[in-house]
Amino acid sequence: ADVKKIAVIAGDGIGPEVVAEAIKVMNKTEELFGYKFSFEQGLFGGIAIDEKGTPLPQDTLDMCKRADAVLLGAVGGPKWDNNPKELRPETGLLGIRKALGLFSNIRPATIFDCLKEASTLKPEVLEGTDLIVVRELTGGIYFGEKFRREGENGQEAVDTCVYNVAEVERIVRQAFEIAQKRRKFLTSVDKANVLETSRLWREVVNRIAPEYPDVELEHVLVDNCAMQLLRRPSSFDVIVTENMFGDILSDEAAMLTGSIGMLSSASLGEGAFGLYEPVHGSAPDIAGRGIANPIATILSVALMFRLTFGYEDAAKSIEDAVAEVLNAGHRTGDIAVDKSKAIGTQAMGELIVAAM
Amino acid sequence: ADVKKIAVIAGDGIGPEVVAEAIKVMNKTEELFGYKFSFEQGLFGGIAIDEKGTPLPQDTLDMCKRADAVLLGAVGGPKWDNNPKELRPETGLLGIRKALGLFSNIRPATIFDCLKEASTLKPEVLEGTDLIVVRELTGGIYFGEKFRREGENGQEAVDTCVYNVAEVERIVRQAFEIAQKRRKFLTSVDKANVLETSRLWREVVNRIAPEYPDVELEHVLVDNCAMQLLRRPSSFDVIVTENMFGDILSDEAAMLTGSIGMLSSASLGEGAFGLYEPVHGSAPDIAGRGIANPIATILSVALMFRLTFGYEDAAKSIEDAVAEVLNAGHRTGDIAVDKSKAIGTQAMGELIVAAM
Ligand SMILES: CC(C)[C@H](C(=O)O)[C@@H](O)C(=O)O
Ligand SMILES: CC(C)[C@H](C(=O)O)[C@@H](O)C(=O)O
Secondary structure (H helix, E strand, O other), X not given: OOEEEEEEXXXXXXXXXXXXXXXXHHHHHHXXXXXXXXXXXXXXXXXXXXXXXXXXXXXXXXXXXXXXXEEEEEOOOHHHOOOOHHHOHHHHHHHHHHHOOOOEEEEEEEOOHHHHHHOOXXXXXXXXXXXXXXXXXXXXXXXOOEEEEEEOOEEEEEEEEEEEHHHHHHHHHHHHHHHHOOOOEEEEEEOOOOOHHHHHHHHHHHHHHHHOOOOEEEEEEHHHHHHHHHHOHHHOOEEEEOHHHXXXXXXHHHHHHOOHHHOEEEEEXXXXXXXXXXXXXXXXXXOOOOOOOOXXXXXXXXXHHHHHHOOHHHHHHHXXXXXXXXXXXXXXXXXXXXXXXXXXXXXXXXXXXXXX | OOEEEEEEEEEOOOHHHHHHHHHHHHXXXXXXXXXXXXXEEOOOOHHHHHHHOOXXXXXXXXXXXXXXXXXXXXXXXXXXXXOOHHHOHHHHHHHHHHHOOOOEEEEEEEOOHHHHHHOOEOHHHHOOOEEEEEEEOOOHHHOOOEEEEEEOOEEEEEXXXXXXXXXHHHHXXXXXXHHHOOOOEEEXXXXXXXXXXXXXXXXXXXXXXXXXXXXXXXXXXXXXXXXXXXXXXXXXXXXXXXXXXXXXXXXXXXXXXXXXXXXXXXXXXXXXXXXXXXXXXXOHHHOOOOOOOOHHHHHHHHHHHHHHHXXXXXXXXXXXXXXXXXXXXXXXXXXXXXXXXXXXXXHHHHHHHHHO
């Protein structure tokens, strides 16, 4: 059989706990659908700094390159926050994105009906919200030259934001294609009234748009988008934007769903290969206590099955199982209204496996 | 008597209509409190492009430099959106900020009790929200070098984000001072895990903080701040951040109040001089129809009286008058629940003058 190689990076904080439940789900998928997976584990982030002296060890990177897909738990924590740059978990994250060519970060912001109340937005405003933020992930101000220098008025710091035509084109095409499979409405976000990179961005979007005549396109300035996400979240379908704006807007969009513990993400490159991870962080405050919510990581597996392997049946089975368990009223602490009835990480994982 | 010179820039769209009501309020202030104002009007923005071929004519700039304070209506509109850069209203806006040395933009996000329902956030989440965003306004990626060049992979665009120590220091000191007069809690927002300018920013904040021992300080990453504004808006007091992040976060904060037609802003430099303007835009769709809400512009006058002239009595009188008129149930169309009962721009201005 065609064995899919999955590189597993548990990472820091609650990472190992939530990843363990995701692996149970993958094992169950083998049993139910006859797919075959092989797993390899690697160190990354804070734990890799502690054990190997670098957030992204070469053998972890090699493991990812050998694999068909990567599942990542979470990285980081206060322990490493004051380290020098080369010894910080984020540096590993930026490094792995670049080294694996993951230029696109896909973040669905979905409302879970049973969690609508957890949002700080009014339920009638959220009604019908179902959007995806497509964020450029390997360019812009994140990866441009950065340095200090002596200026006329003392020390100054410099960051450089660079985009070339090809970088914009590939992410924008991907966003158009995603929109074609959805409600066919694309919002391109930039700051074209101020930034040269945004003007280039907008030119490329406008040049490519006629190739996707079935997709309606709007341009929205980033400050206005931050407002419109609050005012009319349900009017968005696919939002495409550059790296820094995408960082901010995808987090804003995630928060307004009220379901941050439930959201998955995919980072994709040219082919089918992808890195999948929950949107939430490593939550060091609750690490090791068996109470973290594994659903976002489990749904990241569903996304991997759909986007990298084309296993739509397995993806659907996982998503339906999650919905079933939630509808039956089971909740981890983060999403429980009555915290005294909350169940733990393992119990949640096992209920989902049983419901598949 | 000490006559205060006020430069009035009505601008585009609804600008002239809302500014006319603000002038009535200033005239009433002269009558009630014995202060003296002289007004000079100048062209700026789209109308200046049309009549003078440049968004910021030299005589408008000279007028502002002669003045003690500037009142600005609104600028811009679709008519000029596709103009080359030098002929766009935004270019005038960036130009006037730089030329007048207005390095600080102060945006209070206040909840008007009677408008709480207009927010898309749940009222219980908004409860107690009263925050100010202090945005650096003449540095960062807005004003760094921008250009196109041929790179290894075809054409690329470049924006440069630069901050020096002095630029960070003056805005951060101002934010600390504002926090001292309020609830003494300062949130500094950056992206220090990625950007060199943010690392410099954070160093300066931490170096200065001990001089304001009565102010509690927190550092929040920009993506997290975009989330926390939604999750716990009432926990913020003063937020200080760089230009681009401030553009996005101040608009997000404004929108969550549900009162965007009511919010005023001040752009300040070294001394008492300031430029005051409503947060809302030029609303070309409703321009000339006499239905725009003048309250944000009127409240900008109150802010001018308080911050530039120290006329606290007059500022208070205007703010109280606005509250009284709103509490009596008067609404312009943008904030009316029953649109058929909405009153016009002039009627609203006159009610406020009468209530002073
Ligand atoms: C940790 C940080 C470098 C990272 C980013 O800004 O990309 C994170 O916020 C994310 O969105 O994955
Ligand atoms: C019009 C634009 C250049 C401006 C800015 O980005 O500063 C506006 O959005 C603002 O916030 O005043």
